[in-house]
Amino acid sequence: MKVSLQDLKQTTLAVLARSGYPLDEAQTILDVLMYAQLRGNNQGVVKLIGAGMPRHKEVQPIKTVKETKLSALLDGGRNSGMVLMKYAVGLALDKAREHGFGIVGTHNTKSSTGAIGYYANHIAQEGFIGFVFSGSGEYVAMHGAYQPLFGTNPMAIGVPTGGIPIVFDMATSAVALFGLVEAKTAGRSIPPDVAYDANGQPTTDPSAALAGAIRTFGGYKGAALSMIFEILTHELVETRHLIDGHKDDWGNLVFVIDPELLTDSDSFKERVAALIERVKASKKLPGVEEILIPGERGNRILDDIIRTDLVEIEENLWTQLQKAAS
Amino acid sequence: MKVSLQDLKQTTLAVLARSGYPLDEAQTILDVLMYAQLRGNNQGVVKLIGAGMPRHKEVQPIKTVKETKLSALLDGGRNSGMVLMKYAVGLALDKAREHGFGIVGTHNTKSSTGAIGYYANHIAQEGFIGFVFSGSGEYVAMHGAYQPLFGTNPMAIGVPTGGIPIVFDMATSAVALFGLVEAKTAGRSIPPDVAYDANGQPTTDPSAALAGAIRTFGGYKGAALSMIFEILTHELVETRHLIDGHKDDWGNLVFVIDPELLTDSDSFKERVAALIERVKASKKLPGVEEILIPGERGNRILDDIIRTDLVEIEENLWTQLQKAAS
Numbered sequence: 070m071k072v073s074l075q076d077l078k079q080t081t082l083a084v085l086a087r088s089g090y091p092l093d094e095a096q097t098i099l100d101v102l103m104y105a106q107l108r109g110n111n112q113g114v115v116k117l118i119g120a121g122m123p124r125h126k127e128v129q130p131i132k133t134v135k136e137t138k139l140s141a142l143l144d145g146g147r148n149s150g151m152v153l154m155k156y157a158v159g160l161a162l163d164k165a166r167e168h169g170f171g172i173v174g175t176h177n178t179k180s181s182t183g184a185i186g187y188y189a190n191h192i193a194q195e196g197f198i199g200f201v202f203s204g205s206g207e208y209v210a211m212h213g214a215y216q217p218l219f220g221t222n223p224m225a226i227g228v229p230t231g232g233i234p235i236v237f238d239m240a241t242s243a244v245a246l247f248g249l250v251e252a253k254t255a256g257r258s259i260p261p262d263v264a265y266d267a268n269g270q271p272t273t274d275p276s277a278a279l280a281g282a283i284r285t286f287g288g289y290k291g292a293a294l295s296m297i298f299e300i301l302t303h304e305l306v307e308t309r310h311l312i313d314g315h316k317d318d319w320g321n322l323v324f325v326i327d328p329e330l331l332t333d334s335d336s337f338k339e340r341v342a343a344l345i346e347r348v349k350a351s352k353k354l355p356g357v358e359e360i361l362i363p364g365e366r367g368n369r370i371l372d373d374i375i376r377t378d379l380v381e382i383e384e385n386l387w388t389q390l391q392k393a394a395s
Numbered sequence: 396m397k398v399s400l401q402d403l404k405q406t407t408l409a410v411l412a413r414s415g416y417p418l419d420e421a422q423t424i425l426d427v428l429m430y431a432q433l434r435g436n437n438q439g440v441v442k443l444i445g446a447g448m449p450r451h452k453e454v455q456p457i458k459t460v461k462e463t464k465l466s467a468l469l470d471g472g473r474n475s476g477m478v479l480m481k482y483a484v485g486l487a488l489d490k491a492r493e494h495g496f497g498i499v500g501t502h503n504t505k506s507s508t509g510a511i512g513y514y515a516n517h518i519a520q521e522g523f524i525g526f527v528f529s530g531s532g533e534y535v536a537m538h539g540a541y542q543p544l545f546g547t548n549p550m551a552i553g554v555p556t557g558g559i560p561i562v563f564d565m566a567t568s569a570v571a572l573f574g575l576v577e578a579k580t581a582g583r584s585i586p587p588d589v590a591y592d593a594n595g596q597p598t599t600d601p602s603a604a605l606a607g608a609i610r611t612f613g614g615y616k617g618a619a620l621s622m623i624f625e626i627l628t629h630e631l632v633e634t635r636h637l638i639d640g641h642k643d644d645w646g647n648l649v650f651v652i653d654p655e656l657l658t659d660s661d662s663f664k665e666r667v668a669a670l671i672e673r674v675k676a677s678k679k680l681p682g683v684e685e686i687l688i689p690g691e692r693g694n695r696i697l698d699d700i701i702r703t704d705l706v707e708i709e710e711n712l713w714t715q716l717q718k719a720a721s
Contacts, residue, residue: 135657135658137495137656139465139494139495139496139656140495140656140657142657142658168465169463169465169466170465170496170498172496172652172656172657174657174658198627198631210677211674211677211686212686213679213680213683213685213686213687214674214677214678214679214680214683214686215678215679215680216677216678218673218674218677226623228623228626235622235623235626237619237620237623239616239619239620265680269678269680269681286613286616287612287613287614287616287617288613290565290612290613291613293563293565293689294563294565296561296670296674296688296689297552297554297561297563297689299670300554300561300667300670301524303666303670304663304666304667304670305524305654305657305658305663306657306658307657307658307666314673324652326498326650328631330463330465330466330498331461331466331468331498331500331631331632331633331648332461332468332500332631332632332633336633337630337631340629340630340633341626341630344622344625344626344629344630347544347640348537348540348544348622351536351537351540351542351544352540352541352542352595353539353540353541354539354540354541354591354595355595357539357540359539360537360538360539360540361539362622363619363622363623
């Protein structure tokens with residue numbers, strides 16, 4: 070079904086208010102959720118139904134644990150991952166504006182940062198190249214294993230172009246955690262090669278997969294990326310483990326590179342725009358109408374929404390969202 | 396067949412001398428080639444047969460085009476990609492030692508940097524996290540296309556562990572260019588889903604693939620990574636294009652991050668070592684004897700070679716290498 074953008078935003082804000090967020094935090098979370106929802110990404114308002122994402126009972130102010138001219142390690146004080154990442158990205162941008170590079174890590178949150186393409190997009194819109202990594206709990210098994218150890222460990226990269234940035238946001242898992250949650254909610258099965266059940270057998274049942282382990286994408290390459298991004302979002306940023314070794318803390322890492330470190334920013338953007346043209350003009354496979362660059366599919370969906378003021382949303386999700394708002 | 400390590404190295408050095416390299420450059424190139432050859436990676440001495448990699452006739456000294464405290468852009472003066480990258484990595488390490496971060500880009504070479512895991516491994520052995528990207532010519536098509544535009548665009552990441560570093564080195568192409576060259580030389584076919592012929596039809600013939608385009612790995616995710624790494628190794632580092640738009644210049648990018656920017660290096664290495672233990676101890680799929688971490692398979696091969704002083708090499712390759720040396 071379709072709802073008006075205004076209705077969707079107001080309902081989402083109402084859910085966030087009921088989830089305990091003050092208005093400034095709710096506005097930040099709304100922005101991150103809408104970035105995904107309005108681009109057809111499954112990191113949108115589905116996060117607010119079911120258990121949802123209530124504000125932690127004992128939120129503390131974000132604290133700086135370690136800081137250098139180029140870097141900071143932040144204690145997130147159990148804030149929303151989205152509120153924390155907005156702060157972290159702003160700090161990394163400030164450092165990159167002054168020195169050409171900024172890197173900020175976070176620990177002490179245990180909530181989703183949402184679609185991390187949001188932050189990479191923001192960095193690229195400011196004229197910088199951004200790398201964003203986001204850790205989480207034990208969902209994904211290493212290549213050759215079926216015991217969940219890693220998060221879905223996404224990476225997003227943003228590149229300025231002069232126009233709309235190139236933004237690429239990928240999980241290193243074969244399916245996103247919310248992909249499983251969505252399939253379970255909708256009563257759908259999942260592809261046969263994306264997850265194992267708790268006994269290490271391939272499964273198409275999202276509930277069995279949630280009790281088992283998600284696989285990494287792209288064979289051993291995806292597994293290696295997943296393990297390295299695990300290190301960047303846990304071991305490097307001092308996340309906390311429980312006594313039994315389980316993770317109780319979802320770390321994050323962002324770094325920002327000023328193209329001016331190597332070249333002239335304006336001519337860089339021109340060269341990227343020219344590459345985009347060459348890619349889009351390259352010979353298409355049979356049946357391919359248009360070659361899309363990273364981020365473009367989502368931007369098309371967004372354009373349609375802005376033009377029509379209508380957002381496509383599953384009826385069941387909209388009903389549950391309205392219930393959560395009231 | 397097996398040859399002694401000493402014989403292999405001496406023969407390789409002889410080929411490099413005949414290819415026009417002075418001894419210091421030959422030693423650098425030998426190190427890079429052996430890193431691959433002794434780990435079962437296809438970026439080894441196969442590069443020296445056939446057209447080989449003769450030193451460019453008009454090599455100029457490496458020049459610094461732009462420099463800041465954190466960064467440098469280098470004009471490679473048509474030097475060997477390996478000689479240039481060794482210099483670039485050393486410079487990035489110097490900057491990271493002083494400031495916590497160093498980034499160096501290169502242009503004006505048109506020769507292979509070899510297995511870029513070599514450089515990532517070196518950076519990690521020095522206690523830093525390294526990201527290495529290497530550009531090349533038009534071999535790989537964007538998702539949805541069959542016209543070659545991108546290089547095989549590998550990325551290597553090195554992470555210090557206290558012991559042997561974690562090193563991950565992957566092409567973003569479904570198969571390495573030298574994988575095609577090797578298959579052609581050996582008269583083997585290639586898998587059906589890694590390349591297109593010049594008309595955009597999937598092909599298992601390596602010659603047809605070399606005249607067509609290689610596909611990216613891992614579907615649209617691999618394609619997006621390939622495009623972004625293309626930007627990092629060309630548009631960001633000011634590579635030169637011919638008037639017809641073709642690339643005449645293979646750029647490179649390396650950046651080095653000191654873990655001390657965020658945490659204590661020694662405790663970081665301990666945490667990484669503990670993660671490696673958890674990964675290796677995780678529940679194995681049926682038929683899996685051991686879970687290997689990135690780089691470990693190659694290190695096992697290297698250990699065997701060091702123990703026995705014997706290197707496995709295809710007889711045909713060894714014969715051609717000896718011919719090139721004499």
